[in-house]
Amino acid sequence: MALAVRMRVPCRALLCAGAQLRGAALGRPEWAAGGGDGARRFASLRVLVEPGAEGRVAVMKLKNPPVNSLSLDFLTEFLISLEKLENDKAFRGVVITSDCPNVFSAGLDLREMYGRNPGHYAEYWKAVQELWLRLYLSNLVLVAAINGSCPAGGCLMALTSDVRILSDSPKSVIGLNETLLGIVAPFWFKDTLVNTIGHRASERALQLGLLFPPAEALQVGLVDHVVPEDQVQSMALSVMAHWLAIPDHARQLTKAMMRKATADRLIKQREADIQNFVSFISRDSIQKSLQIYLEKLKQKKG
Numbered sequence: 001m002a003l004a005v006r007m008r009v010p011c012r013a014l015l016c017a018g019a020q021l022r023g024a025a026l027g028r029p030e031w032a033a034g035g036g037d038g039a040r041r042f043a044s045l046r047v048l049v050e051p052g053a054e055g056r057v058a059v060m061k062l063k064n065p066p067v068n069s070l071s072l073d074f075l076t077e078f079l080i081s082l083e084k085l086e087n088d089k090a091f092r093g094v095v096i097t098s099d100c101p102n103v104f105s106a107g108l109d110l111r112e113m114y115g116r117n118p119g120h121y122a123e124y125w126k127a128v129q130e131l132w133l134r135l136y137l138s139n140l141v142l143v144a145a146i147n148g149s150c151p152a153g154g155c156l157m158a159l160t161s162d163v164r165i166l167s168d169s170p171k172s173v174i175g176l177n178e179t180l181l182g183i184v185a186p187f188w189f190k191d192t193l194v195n196t197i198g199h200r201a202s203e204r205a206l207q208l209g210l211l212f213p214p215a216e217a218l219q220v221g222l223v224d225h226v227v228p229e230d231q232v233q234s235m236a237l238s239v240m241a242h243w244l245a246i247p248d249h250a251r252q253l254t255k256a257m258m259r260k261a262t263a264d265r266l267i268k269q270r271e272a273d274i275q276n277f278v279s280f281i282s283r284d285s286i287q288k289s290l291q292i293y294l295e296k297l298k299q300k301k302g
């Protein structure tokens with residue numbers, strides 16, 4: 001029973017070890033315990049982890065300004081924080097939210113996918129896979145408190161949660177908009193979306209690269225609740241309490257039953273998926289599309 005519940009993701013330890021080495025190489029402290037809660041509160045440069053009021057729930061705040069792009073450094077720090085929480089039996093649930101105003105996450109860091117070498121692309125993609133697998137198969141109850149814009153990889157991250165709460169703001173759009181960048185969402189992004197909103201809605205959303213405003217996101221089932229911005233966190237904690245009323249073992253086995261087949265599709269072909277990504281992203285035409293998109297983002301500022 002315990003084995004079935006505690007699904008492990010291969011290569012995690014290696015990735016985390018890599019992250020620690022990278023941090024050490026940059027000459028900065030890995031973790032700083034702080035505040036009156038002692039060891040339970042910890043932070044890396046880009047991820048703040050605070051215990052909730054009752055101690056069973058942690059709040060993870062993404063802090064990679066200006067837009068919480070999922071850079072390699074961010075991903076490695078996030079994965080280490082998540083592993084710490086998974087390994088601490090006191091924690092049963094995690095609320096994931098943003099520390100950056102108006103943006104939950106801008107998705108994958110375009111600078112990791114543009115103008116680099118194949119080895120870098122492979123390392124980056126492995127970390128993106130790891131993020132998805134660790135979140136999608138997490139034994140913890142995960143609630144995404146989406147307090148801002150949530151495109152592409154940000155949306156993927158939110159989709160791995162058990163519940164999504166979106167702030168009711170014009171900036172809070174959510175969706176897998178990859179086609180707008182001239183790139184294609186990989187099959188496991190697509191599978192996660194289909195598992196959430198169904199096949200037809202996903203087909204339309206993916207082809208058109210739709211970014212749904214709050215009311216539409218709620219209607220299509222991409223999020224579970226839309227609330228005023230200042231109530232996102234309290235709503236997340238109240239939904240969490242509901243989920244924590246269910247015995248962990250029953251909920252965890254049910255979650256695994258619902259998600260394992262989808263995760264296994266990637267686990268069985270991780271290396272091939274990395275090679276596909278590297279050859280796709282290295283194409284001149286794709287690099288050109290990314291360059292144009294990055295320029296557009298810069299021009300937007302005027």
Ligand SMILES: CCCC/C=C/CC(=O)SCCNC(=O)CCNC(=O)[C@H](O)C(C)(C)COP(=O)(O)OP(=O)(O)OC[C@H]1O[C@@H](n2cnc3c(N)ncnc32)[C@H](O)[C@@H]1OP(=O)(O)O
Pocket residue numbers: 066067069102103105106107108109110111149151152153154177178181183184185186277280281294297298300301
């Ligand atoms: C097989 C291939 C599959 C690959 C899959 C990819 C999935 C992805 O996640 S691709 C990334 C998709 N992301 C987006 O399309 C979002 C792009 N960003 C935005 O739309 C906006 O930045 C925002 C709505 C999130 C926030 O808008 P805001 O006005 O607050 O900020 P900006 O002025 O636009 O941006 C500030 C700053 O940040 C840079 N930036 C924005 N997004 C990214 C990003 N994803 N990666 C790297 N950098 C990003 C932006 O260029 C600005 O930089 P400068 O200050 O240097 O100009």
